[in-house]
Amino acid sequence: MNDNRDAITAPSRASKHLSGSDIEALAKLGALGVRHPVMQAGMTSASGPALAGAVSAAGGIGTLGLHDVSVWEEMIERTRARAKGNPISVNLLLPYTRVKHLDVVIRQQVPIVTLFWGDGKREIRQLRKHGVFVFQQVGSVVEARKAIDAGVDGIIVQGVEAGGHVRAEKRLDVLLPEVVELTSTLPVFAAGGIYAAEDAARVVGLGAHGVCTGTRFLLTPESHIHDAYREALLAADNTILTHLFGFGWPDLHRVVPNKATERWCRENGSIPGWLKMLNTSFSFTRKLVPMKSRISSIQKPSVPFFSPAMLGRGQQESLIDATAIYAGEQVGRIHDIKPASEIVAELAKGMVFRHEQ
Numbered sequence: 001m002n003d004n005r006d007a008i009t010a011p012s013r014a015s016k017h018l019s020g021s022d023i024e025a026l027a028k029l030g031a032l033g034v035r036h037p038v039m040q041a042g043m044t045s046a047s048g049p050a051l052a053g054a055v056s057a058a059g060g061i062g063t064l065g066l067h068d069v070s071v072w073e074e075m076i077e078r079t080r081a082r083a084k085g086n087p088i089s090v091n092l093l094l095p096y097t098r099v100k101h102l103d104v105v106i107r108q109q110v111p112i113v114t115l116f117w118g119d120g121k122r123e124i125r126q127l128r129k130h131g132v133f134v135f136q137q138v139g140s141v142v143e144a145r146k147a148i149d150a151g152v153d154g155i156i157v158q159g160v161e162a163g164g165h166v167r168a169e170k171r172l173d174v175l176l177p178e179v180v181e182l183t184s185t186l187p188v189f190a191a192g193g194i195y196a197a198e199d200a201a202r203v204v205g206l207g208a209h210g211v212c213t214g215t216r217f218l219l220t221p222e223s224h225i226h227d228a229y230r231e232a233l234l235a236a237d238n239t240i241l242t243h244l245f246g247f248g249w250p251d252l253h254r255v256v257p258n259k260a261t262e263r264w265c266r267e268n269g270s271i272p273g274w275l276k277m278l279n280t281s282f283s284f285t286r287k288l289v290p291m292k293s294r295i296s297s298i299q300k301p302s303v304p305f306f307s308p309a310m311l312g313r314g315q316q317e318s319l320i321d322a323t324a325i326y327a328g329e330q331v332g333r334i335h336d337i338k339p340a341s342e343i344v345a346e347l348a349k350g351m352v353f354r355h356e357q
């Protein structure tokens with residue numbers, strides 16, 4: 001464990017005056033050993049031990065993305081080894097989570113879990129019983145209320161500008177204060193387009209205690225994506241919300257347009273009704289197909305079969321035209337690849353909390 005427990009607040013620059021409940025919320029993160037309330041989002045295969053371990057080693061909350069059960073325990077051990085004694089987190093993407101994933105998290109005494117996409121009541125109860133600190137990412141006030149009622153320890157508020165699968169309909173700056181109103185002493189993290197210190201400072205001003213980003217951490221040497229994916233992100237100037245890459249997970253996601261979306265999506269990202277139905281009818285496959293299967297390797301822009309899998313290291317480069325290039329709406333503001341530790345430090349600079357009134 002980290003002994004630098006009080007370092008989470010730095011009263012040097014005015015950014016946010018803390019109320020009693022803010023102090024309590026921040027103290028909970030400090031007690032976990034988190035030095036900077038900067039969370040790297042779990043992103044399945046894109047956030048493996050190298051990325052999550054580097055973020056945690058830098059004092060942030062590094063999150064191992066959900067991996068197939070057959071490699072899950074080994075991935076957790078490898079992440080922990082890279083985190084150099086700092087706390088790590090793992091992401092349980094609820095539609096894909098199996099009982100074994102949970103069992104391993106508990107056996108390995110992982111200190112922090114983030115949940116996403118759906119009702120996690122049973123998981124929250126089980127994890128908390130074993131002392132795990134549970135965050136849930138939510139996309140609405142209704143969902144936040146359910147998560148709080150289910151007993152979560154922290155909330156991540158996702159705005160509609162987020163990359164990957166998107167639950168929110170409102171922009172972050174609108175939804176965040178609405179959720180903060182409900183939360184009292186729970187730490188609240190903000191997600192969606194938070195890529196620089198000034199973004200972090202803005203959401204702190206709206207009541208957030210921490211920030212969470214996926215897209216900014218994709219553009220690191222440590223993320224487990226193909227270089228062609230990194231290049232597509234650096235070249236991107238817009239994104240669309242679509243259901244296209246929905247085989248097995250037929251819900252809305254934000255991607256950078258490519259040949260596949262040009263072939264099948266209308267300008268607003270929508271897809272033909274029959275394709276949406278086809279994707280929905282195969283959602284039962286998600287707990288049957290191993291997550292490590294390279295199902296995306298057979299995808300082609302011209303054939304209407306598009307899984308949610310991203311283009312990983314070692315895969316064929318041309319698949320960039322046929323796979324989901326998940327990214328946040330603000331991706332055009334990112335122009336460089338930086339080590340994960342620098343991103344943690346940059347975002348932490350924006351989050352300065354003042355104890356004195």
Ligand SMILES: Cc1cc2nc3c(=O)[nH]c(=O)nc-3n(C[C@H](O)[C@H](O)[C@H](O)COP(=O)(O)O)c2cc1C
Nearest residue numbers: 041043044116162163164192193213214215326328
């Ligand atoms: C490539 C990618 C994959 C993602 N996969 C997951 C996931 O597996 N689990 C999860 O909880 N969130 C996932 N997300 C969503 C993030 O939790 C978060 O809402 C989002 O990254 C915030 O927006 P930003 O990308 O603009 O920072 C993913 C996001 C991206 C960009």
